[in-house]
Amino acid sequence: MSGKMTPGRFLRENAVIIIFIIITLAAIQPSGLSLTYIVQELLTRLGRNSFLVLALLIPIYAGMGLNFGMTLGAMAGQIGLIFAINYNITGVNGLLFAVLASMPLAILMGYICGVVLNNAKGREMVTGFILAFFMDGIYQFFVLYTLGYAVPMKNPAIVLSRGYGIRNTLNLDIVRQSLDTWWMLKIGPFSLPMASYLVIVVLCLFIVWFKKTKMGQDMRAVGHDMAVANSSGIPVNRTRIIAIIISTVFACIGQVIFLQNMGNMATYGAHTQTAFFAVAAILVGGASVKKASLANVFVGVVLLHALFVVTPNAGQKVFGQAMIGEYFRQFIGYGVIALSLVLYAWRSRKEAERQREGLRGGTAAAAQGGAK
Amino acid sequence: MNGVNKESKVGPRRMLVRGGLAVVYIAVMVMAFILGKGHKILIDNKDSQDGAIKAFENVNVTIDSQDPIDFMAGDRDQTSVRSQWHTITIKVGDQQPVVKKVTLPLNENVVLLSIPKLMANVEPYVVPFVPADEPPPPADNSGNSNEFTSPTGTEAPAAPTAPAAAPTNP
Amino acid sequence: MRSFKQIVTDFGWPRIIIFLFLVLLFLMPPFAKVTGIERLAGVASISIPASFSDVFNRFGQNAVFVLALVPMIQSGCGLNFGLSLGILSGLLGATLSMQFNLHGAAGFFGGLVLASPFAVLFGGAYGMLLNKVKGEEMTIAMYVGFASVFFMSIMWLLLPYTHPDMVWGFAGKGLRTTISVENYWIHILNNFLAIPGGDVTLSPMGVKTYEFLFPTGELLFVALTAFLMWLFMRTKTGTAMTAVGSNPDYARAGGISVDKMRLVSVIISTFLGAAGILVYEQSFGFIQLYTAPLAMPFSAIAAILIGGASVNKASMVNVLIGTFLFQGLLTMAPSVINSTINSDLSEVVRIIVSQGIIIYALTRKTKVTK
Numbered sequence: 001m002s003g004k005m006t007p008g009r010f011l012r013e014n015a016v017i018i019i020f021i022i023i024t025l026a027a028i029q030p031s032g033l034s035l036t037y038i039v040q041e042l043l044t045r046l047g048r049n050s051f052l053v054l055a056l057l058i059p060i061y062a063g064m065g066l067n068f069g070m071t072l073g074a075m076a077g078q079i080g081l082i083f084a085i086n087y088n089i090t091g092v093n094g095l096l097f098a099v100l101a102s103m104p105l106a107i108l109m110g111y112i113c114g115v116v117l118n119n120a121k122g123r124e125m126v127t128g129f130i131l132a133f134f135m136d137g138i139y140q141f142f143v144l145y146t147l148g149y150a151v152p153m154k155n156p157a158i159v160l161s162r163g164y165g166i167r168n169t170l171n172l173d174i175v176r177q178s179l180d181t182w183w184m185l186k187i188g189p190f191s192l193p194m195a196s197y198l199v200i201v202v203l204c205l206f207i208v209w210f211k212k213t214k215m216g217q218d219m220r221a222v223g224h225d226m227a228v229a230n231s232s233g234i235p236v237n238r239t240r241i242i243a244i245i246i247s248t249v250f251a252c253i254g255q256v257i258f259l260q261n262m263g264n265m266a267t268y269g270a271h272t273q274t275a276f277f278a279v280a281a282i283l284v285g286g287a288s289v290k291k292a293s294l295a296n297v298f299v300g301v302v303l304l305h306a307l308f309v310v311t312p313n314a315g316q317k318v319f320g321q322a323m324i325g326e327y328f329r330q331f332i333g334y335g336v337i338a339l340s341l342v343l344y345a346w347r348s349r350k351e352a353e354r355q356r357e358g359l360r361g362g363t364a365a366a367a368q369g370g371a372k
Numbered sequence: 373m374n375g376v377n378k379e380s381k382v383g384p385r386r387m388l389v390r391g392g393l394a395v396v397y398i399a400v401m402v403m404a405f406i407l408g409k410g411h412k413i414l415i416d417n418k419d420s421q422d423g424a425i426k427a428f429e430n431v432n433v434t435i436d437s438q439d440p441i442d443f444m445a446g447d448r449d450q451t452s453v454r455s456q457w458h459t460i461t462i463k464v465g466d467q468q469p470v471v472k473k474v475t476l477p478l479n480e481n482v483v484l485l486s487i488p489k490l491m492a493n494v495e496p497y498v499v500p501f502v503p504a505d506e507p508p509p510p511a512d513n514s515g516n517s518n519e520f521t522s523p524t525g526t527e528a529p530a531a532p533t534a535p536a537a538a539p540t541n542p
Numbered sequence: 543m544r545s546f547k548q549i550v551t552d553f554g555w556p557r558i559i560i561f562l563f564l565v566l567l568f569l570m571p572p573f574a575k576v577t578g579i580e581r582l583a584g585v586a587s588i589s590i591p592a593s594f595s596d597v598f599n600r601f602g603q604n605a606v607f608v609l610a611l612v613p614m615i616q617s618g619c620g621l622n623f624g625l626s627l628g629i630l631s632g633l634l635g636a637t638l639s640m641q642f643n644l645h646g647a648a649g650f651f652g653g654l655v656l657a658s659p660f661a662v663l664f665g666g667a668y669g670m671l672l673n674k675v676k677g678e679e680m681t682i683a684m685y686v687g688f689a690s691v692f693f694m695s696i697m698w699l700l701l702p703y704t705h706p707d708m709v710w711g712f713a714g715k716g717l718r719t720t721i722s723v724e725n726y727w728i729h730i731l732n733n734f735l736a737i738p739g740g741d742v743t744l745s746p747m748g749v750k751t752y753e754f755l756f757p758t759g760e761l762l763f764v765a766l767t768a769f770l771m772w773l774f775m776r777t778k779t780g781t782a783m784t785a786v787g788s789n790p791d792y793a794r795a796g797g798i799s800v801d802k803m804r805l806v807s808v809i810i811s812t813f814l815g816a817a818g819i820l821v822y823e824q825s826f827g828f829i830q831l832y833t834a835p836l837a838m839p840f841s842a843i844a845a846i847l848i849g850g851a852s853v854n855k856a857s858m859v860n861v862l863i864g865t866f867l868f869q870g871l872l873t874m875a876p877s878v879i880n881s882t883i884n885s886d887l888s889e890v891v892r893i894i895v896s897q898g899i900i901i902y903a904l905t906r907k908t909k910v911t912k
Contacts, residue, residue, distance in 0.1 A: 084408075088409060089408040089410065090409075090410035092408070093404040093405075093407050093408020093409075094404075094408050097401060100400060100401040100404065120904050122677075123853075126681045126904065130897055130901050131897075133893065133897040134897035134898055137892075137893030137897060137898075138894065140890050141894070154479075154481060155481060324696055327696045327699075331692035331693050334692060335685075335689040337685045337689075338682055338685035338686045338688075341675070342682055345676075345678040346674045349674070
């Protein structure tokens with residue numbers, strides 16, 4: 001971000017954020033929601049979603065783009081929760097059990113994902129996306145056909161009436177908001193789920209620390225240029241796999257945190273949108289495929305969810321149909337991902353062109369190219 | 373390549389640390405399981421099967437620090453507790469309260485606790501609960517309907533309910 | 543002389559396995575239990591003629607979609623995950639044709655004509671966008687496709703359609719999720735010169751249904767489209783397009799406008815997507831709106847990849863073989879699996895097979911490195 005910051009350039013670089021703020025501000029009035037309500041919703045959603053979004057950071061550092069394969073971790077987390085509910089493990093202990101029980105699975109999933117993505121260098125994002133669909137098939141097979149059939153289930157309330165397979169909706173009452181309410185700070189009209197925030201802060205500290213370790217430095221090098229990293233003795237493929245494993249494990253924990261706040265779980269649907277919302281959030285926050293920071297995560301969660309809170313009501317009020325708000329928020333989510341990817345691809349292409357010109361033309365152009 | 377070499381040079385000290393971590397990992401998981409395990413206790417104040425132990429006329433039971441529950445002869449009530457070990461305070465009629473320590477079987481979600489047997493110290497006063505005739509769980513076939521590769525899951529907008537029957541894909 | 547091994551490598555192991563699996567599925571029905579399928583498919587048992595009829599029908603239903611992917615693969619734009627844009631134009635055409643009360647062949651071809659301007663418009667904009675993001679086409683295409691599906695979902699609710707067969711009865715506005723084309727142009731292609739066979743059942747309404755029905759018209763339409771595409775690929779524009787895909791720098795040196803060729807390929811792909819959904823609807827009998835187009839590009843992509851196409855090379859043979867194998871698998875696998883192990887695994891099998899093959903293609907080392 002060196003060089004002169006002209007208003008035009010500022011607008012271009014923050015186009016997504018600006019569009020978001022404008023739409024949200026425009027929608028607050030017609031939605032008829034009170035400011036207190038919106039702020040409380042945002043405080044809750046920060047605790048609920050930030051962890052999942054943070055899980056995206058490390059693969060970005062490693063130059064693997066947005067990890068759409070984080071869905072795999074979410075699935076692992078859900079399997080952990082299914083077992084916690086099955087054994088009737090309550091409260092924070094239930095969450096802890098779910099996380100610990102599913103972590104080996106998450107590591108395995110992350111490993112698989114990493115190996116697959118190493119075979120698809122240059123198209124990690126689309127491959128990760130399809131891999132999530134593929135694993136969704138395996139997940140359905142596992143949860144819908146083997147649980148209660150090959151794997152005995154103790155709790156008949158969660159099993160389908162046919163005797164095997166988990167019900168469509170899982171009631172998480174026994175762990176519902178156990179983390180959030182563990183330490184709930186009341187400030188004025190707002191309640192802050194401090195325990196959830198604490199977990200998120202710990203993760204942030206971990207990421208900051210991790211970036212400084214040898215492994216973190218290697219990841220940056222791999223993300224910058226794989227060929228250079230390889231020639232300087234960094235095991236590129238292994239480093240990339242580790243980045244994905246870490247991300248998958250975080251996604252697994254993040255999904256458990258997300259679901260404990262929601263209080264129930266759509267067994268066959270909860271994970272399908274995990275990556276979508278996380279990716280949309282980090283992009284809205286100003287991250288790109290190659291560059292992201294902790295600030296992007298939190299700005300993104302706030303902006304994206306502010307929009308999600310107000311649009312259904314605004315759609316209802318303006319058009320008389322709640323469905324429009326629902327479709328609109330999906331449209332905005334996918335649209336924003338498309339827009340950010342387009343802007344990024346467009347910008348990096350222009351930069352490549354500028355650099356090429358810089359090599360050809362004299363020093364003036366080179367200086368311009370080097371400014372970035 | 374280098375990573376592979378490094379991997380093979382794992383010294384005994386490192387192995388020990390890894391093994392220790394694995395043990396701690398499993399220990400924490402087991403702890404979470406034991407401490408978090410929820411049990412539903414069905415509290416009984418009934419005559420025993422053979423009739424040897426009679427139910428109390430009127431008894432007041434307090435589990436841990438929950439609200440006390442009053443029982444007449446033949447009553448049954450239920451409460452939910454967390455973890456295995458519980459202190460039960462029983463007050464029969466106007467007598468002095470008796471404090472009993474009870475350990476629940478770990479791997480049972482629902483147990484039956486007989487107050488008369490507990491007071492008489494007759495094993496087993498805690499038994500796994502087996503429903504006499506299990507009521508069928510409510511029908512739920514929803515697990516079968518999974519949209520093919522649907523990118524729209526939970527937050528997917530439900531389509532407006534169609535008045536005409538929607539066709540299924542051939 | 544090519545050795546047997548060479549041929550096998552060219553054809554690819556996954557395809558051989560899927561082909562053998564499909565043959566196995568066709569051989570299995572006589573041994574399969576009858577009980578499960580009776581409930582699921584509503585037929586007495588898995589009859590081989592009915593299965594073949596089904597496979598042919600579904601082949602015709604989907605082949606045009608798969609064909610639509612070819613131009614973009616050839617011009618180097620990769621797999622068209624944004625085929626939904628074409629599908630949406632086709633849906634616009636279909637609903638407009640119904641709104642104008644066009645019946646029969648006029649309805650179907652009217653729909654096609656009405657869809658064309660949208661296809662050109664959407665395809666043009668989409669193509670120009672993809673030209674700006676070379677190298678990232680597939681990921682962006684996917685999200686552009688998703689976003690437009692939801693944008694159109696809003697439009698289906700807001701556009702001023704009035705035809706009573708299409709809008710919600712109680713509100714009088716907003717299109718229904720599924721619209722029957724039964725009284726308009728159902729089976730307009732399928733029944734053209736159709737060859738019936740097998741047992742005849744007479745429904746209470748007096749409509750005859752045949753155990754086996756060869757959808758001649760539909761297959762003719764597919765053959766015609768494929769032939770035209772084949773022809774087009776051999777014209778000057780077609781070869782230029784392939785040149786752009788295989789080596790852009792070389793093509794540019796030869797005086798071909800890379801961006802223009804790519805744009806043309808995207809527009810053709812989008813138009814074929816529109817035609818594809820019309821063919822699909824006339825056979826399926828319903829127009830499906832709202833979120834229905836989301837998943838459609840994925841099955842088409844899976845099909846062409848099964849057929850042997852890669853991310854940057856595809857031919858008519860890939861299209862035809864791929865569609866046949868994929869649709870054959872989707873038709874046969876669920877019914878056979880359901881009746882043998884008596885469990886509704888069809889959706890799961892569908893997901894695993896189709897997504898698995900896409901991953902296989904994406905992870906295969908390609909000769910042309912970017």
